[in-house]
Amino acid sequence: MNTSEMQVQASSPQTQHKSALHAGFRPLFEAEFDYVCRSLRRLGVYEADLKDVSQELFVTINANLSDYDPARAIRPWLFSYAVRYASNYRRLSRNKPHDSDSHLKAMDAAPKHEARNLVLRALEALSFDRRTMIVMHDLEGFDAPEIAAELNIPLNTVYSRIRLAREDFRAAVTNLSADPQLMPASRRQS
Amino acid sequence: MSDESLEPLADDLRALLEIEKADYAFSPAFKAEVLGHVELAVGLSGTTAAAAGTAVATVSVGLKTAAAIGFAGLLLGGGIGASAVAITTRTVPQAVIVPHESAAVRDPAAVIAATASAISAQELAPALIPGTTQVATTAIATATTVATVQFRDLSKEREILDVARAALGRGRPNDAITAAQEHAQKWPRGYLVEEREVVLIQALAAAGRKPEAERKATQFRKFFPKSMLLPAVSAATAP
Numbered sequence: 001m002n003t004s005e006m007q008v009q010a011s012s013p014q015t016q017h018k019s020a021l022h023a024g025f026r027p028l029f030e031a032e033f034d035y036v037c038r039s040l041r042r043l044g045v046y047e048a049d050l051k052d053v054s055q056e057l058f059v060t061i062n063a064n065l066s067d068y069d070p071a072r073a074i075r076p077w078l079f080s081y082a083v084r085y086a087s088n089y090r091r092l093s094r095n096k097p098h099d100s101d102s103h104l105k106a107m108d109a110a111p112k113h114e115a116r117n118l119v120l121r122a123l124e125a126l127s128f129d130r131r132t133m134i135v136m137h138d139l140e141g142f143d144a145p146e147i148a149a150e151l152n153i154p155l156n157t158v159y160s161r162i163r164l165a166r167e168d169f170r171a172a173v174t175n176l177s178a179d180p181q182l183m184p185a186s187r188r189q190s
Numbered sequence: 191m192s193d194e195s196l197e198p199l200a201d202d203l204r205a206l207l208e209i210e211k212a213d214y215a216f217s218p219a220f221k222a223e224v225l226g227h228v229e230l231a232v233g234l235s236g237t238t239a240a241a242a243g244t245a246v247a248t249v250s251v252g253l254k255t256a257a258a259i260g261f262a263g264l265l266l267g268g269g270i271g272a273s274a275v276a277i278t279t280r281t282v283p284q285a286v287i288v289p290h291e292s293a294a295v296r297d298p299a300a301v302i303a304a305t306a307s308a309i310s311a312q313e314l315a316p317a318l319i320p321g322t323t324q325v326a327t328t329a330i331a332t333a334t335t336v337a338t339v340q341f342r343d344l345s346k347e348r349e350i351l352d353v354a355r356a357a358l359g360r361g362r363p364n365d366a367i368t369a370a371q372e373h374a375q376k377w378p379r380g381y382l383v384e385e386r387e388v389v390l391i392q393a394l395a396a397a398g399r400k401p402e403a404e405r406k407a408t409q410f411r412k413f414f415p416k417s418m419l420l421p422a423v424s425a426a427t428a429p
Contacts, residue, residue: 020232021228021229021232026225029225029228033216033221033224033225034214034215034216034221037216038214042210051220051223051224051227052416054224055224055227055228055231056418058224058225058228059228059231059232062228062232063232112209112212115206115209115210116209116210116214118206119206119207119209119210120210134207138199138203138204138207139207139210139211144195144196159195159196162196163196163197166199166203169203170200170203173203173206
């Protein structure tokens with residue numbers, strides 16, 4: 001059980017009006033804000049829209065926090081919301097230009113930033129379903145049964161999607177790496 | 191976690207993803223801004239929303255003292271609007287404070303006053319001209335005064351819209367229309383224009399004046415294409 005789970009459990013609000021701030025919300029927000037925003041970015045929410053999308057997501061989280069089962073890990077629960085919000089967002093916003101992460105603390109060394117940029121752009125090239133597989137499995141470390149449970153899809157479908165997603169991700173990285181502007185310095189040939 | 195039926199990820203891709211996997215943080219200002227908006231949306235979305243008035247204030251104090259206040263309305267669940275308040279100067283901001291402990295704050299004017307007071311002249315002075323603490327103090331005081339006056343107007347705006355909402359809630363759409371129109375006359379470019387228009391659209395629709403409601407709804411979508419009130423507008427004008 002991580003910190004957020006304990007805090008949410010400790011607050012144990014019995015009845016919260018949907019329009020009130022849940023007693024466990026602020027600790028959850030403090031602990032998991034970065035995680036949620038990171039997930040949204042990886043799932044294709046542009047930085048320019050991150051504030052709006054994360055805000056709406058957290059409002060929903062607050063409203064549903066009483067339904068959260070503290071026996072479960074908090075992050076898969078949060079991630080399922082991120083998937084839904086990112087999916088809706090992607091349906092509504094297409095052909096927007098990619099942007100960089102100015103909201104991120106400026107602590108990234110340039111090569112690391114470039115690598116992240118490459119990852120995000122490669123993920124961007126994937127379909128939403130396959131992008132979700134890379135994010136959940138290869139970035140967040142969920143195993144296939146967990147993904148199947150969270151997304152409510154058959155286990156074999158998860159395996160299949162992961163394989164296909166990796167192929168697409170590989171192709172996207174290869175294509176993007178051919179562009180010297182996008183290729184991380186650490187991967188450039190001198 | 192491993193899935194044995196899957197082949198291991200290629201080393202180069204794994205290395206690339208490892209960089210992305212490392213935790214990274216978003217700026218505290220961004221985080222505070224989102225939290226403030228969430229608190230606003232939550233605090234003002236319920237039935238007691240009109241009286242709540244919770245606010246997050248982003249105060250930027252500059253050399254010039256003419257402050258402008260921006261107000262954005264939000265709405266959730268077809269309820270009542272939420273508000274975000276920002277004070278900006280017309281010059282380059284010299285200091286930014288984003289308080290988000292809104293639980294104890296119910297008066298926007300008090301928020302601004304408290305926030306502005308919290309900016310010490312010493313904090314501002316280095317950003318202005320060395321030794322000009324007097325200038326900074328004056329700037330803060332004036333900004334606070336302007337903000338307080340502006341928020342008095344905001345309270346009046348809200349009062350009229352509360353009348354409109356209450357009338358709508360009691361099934362008296364014509365009274366709601368009258369109140370909304372009064373608001374429009376007094377504050378054609380007020381802080382609560384977005385909320386007023388939604389109430390008016392709802393009231394027109396409830397009064398059976400569908401064509402007018404549709405026309406207003408079209409205008410609303412044009413002027414506020416990203417409004418969180420759009421679902422309420424659509425619901426009001428649905429066939």
